[in-house]
Amino acid sequence: MDLLRVGILNTFVIHTRKMHLLRNQAHVNGAWVKAKSNAMFPVLNPADDKVIAEVPDMDAADAKQAVDVAACAFQSWRQTTAKERSRILRRWFDLCEQNADKIAEIMTAESGKPLSESKAEITYGNSFLEWFADSARHINGEIIQSPWPNKQILLNRQPIGVVSVITPWNFPFAMITRKVGALLAAGCTCVIKPAEDTPLTALAAVDLAAQACVPNGVINVVTTSRKNAISVGKVLCEDPHIACISFTGSTQVGKLLYGQAAKGIKRVALELGGNAPFIVFPSADIEHAVDHAMLAKFRNSGQACVGVNRFLIHEGVYQEFVNCFKNRIQQKCILGPGMRKEVTNGPLINDAQVKKVTGLVDKAVSKGAKVLIGGKVDTQLGSKFYQPTLITDVQPEMEIFHEEIFGPVAVCYKIKSESEAVSLANDTRGGLSAYVFTKELGQAFRMSKNLEFGMVAINDGILSAAEPAFGGIKESGIGREGSLHGALEYTDIKYTLMSGLDK
């Protein structure tokens, strides 16, 4: 029945007969719309390069219209009570729960990640809707002790306005719910520009938001090809109606958007690339460290900003760790199309990503690094299936050590001391997440304090959840997502002086 909905083309029904919630139009003011120019662009399945659907290739004029709509909707949405917003968010959460398998199928088709990981992402992403449904009712102000006997000082948290939400392809559902859940809770409206590789998950999520009775114009989605991302991005940063730019993606694009936002003194929330170290000390439980190394490195085939970039292993346990890691990769990693049940690692998202990972590995090898497993594309599977790879004998000067790899390549380096670990780990402009494995309590606290990263996990390889504050320092970003802080990012503090109280 879903297939009969408006906006679903016969041409791709053939390939996607079972895909419910598949939308091929953008979403503006509660309606499914085309680009004004009627232009479309294809969304490809990275596993086989087949076209899943074509979606509108919108440009600056479409973006401007969506911003105007969001600005208009803001006037009424900001007047809703926190309780109303909480109820709507909760309904959206319930619908995403009920439709998790349908969204997961779309996500696997367009992102390539294994179906089990897509389902895990829906659970994770949806936890933000649940969390912000609750948090909406805890965005409170303050009454400050006044220095004057006849005056009161009130600080209220008010929604900042229309937010531009620009999201990446690696977590196409969670990056939307983490931002949109927070901004809706605060009373803001938005225009989402999803990544060109994965707009279909975004459209499915917003379809469910509409079914949850999010009012028209509160959430709008503008789909664009990479070509039009630049002009659309400019509108989404510079239009006077925009109050904040919330972006997750590369540091390079983050810097560009930050510059554009500066022209209008806009608020920014930037979650950018990382260069995560994974440090193992001699007291660590090595089996446990390897279990977590698998998660922190190979989830989503390494295409995660919190994914490990450098394994810094103490010389006392280096060989044991490397052997154990190698065995585990050989036993556990199954490369293939994400729709196949047994697959743990899917293709990389696109050719650019394949080229980048291949280039980093090949250069490291040409300078003396050793490949223990993997090291190339498995061409029998297709053009984007990069093998899970383990590399040793790397040097800190190598590009692979300081560039974000964003692929299934684990790079190991032998360290001699805690101070060497700290200085190598901190010798980067990235500062998102770091992982430390030790059983020494003092060392755990010292590492937490001395590592220049927004997030430090001790004896764990996964730290994301709705409850903690997620975010980086240095060139990894500005602001925090999740936790109550995530919603406060989308508020301004309004100071009201109540004077004349003695009159």
Ligand code: ADP
């Ligand atoms: P990646 O290199 O992993 O694709 P990007 O940072 O390039 O990461 O992309 C993240 C998001 O930023 C995507 O939605 C992409 O379309 C968008 N984007 C890329 N360039 C621009 C730009 N100049 N203005 C606005 N958005 C952009």
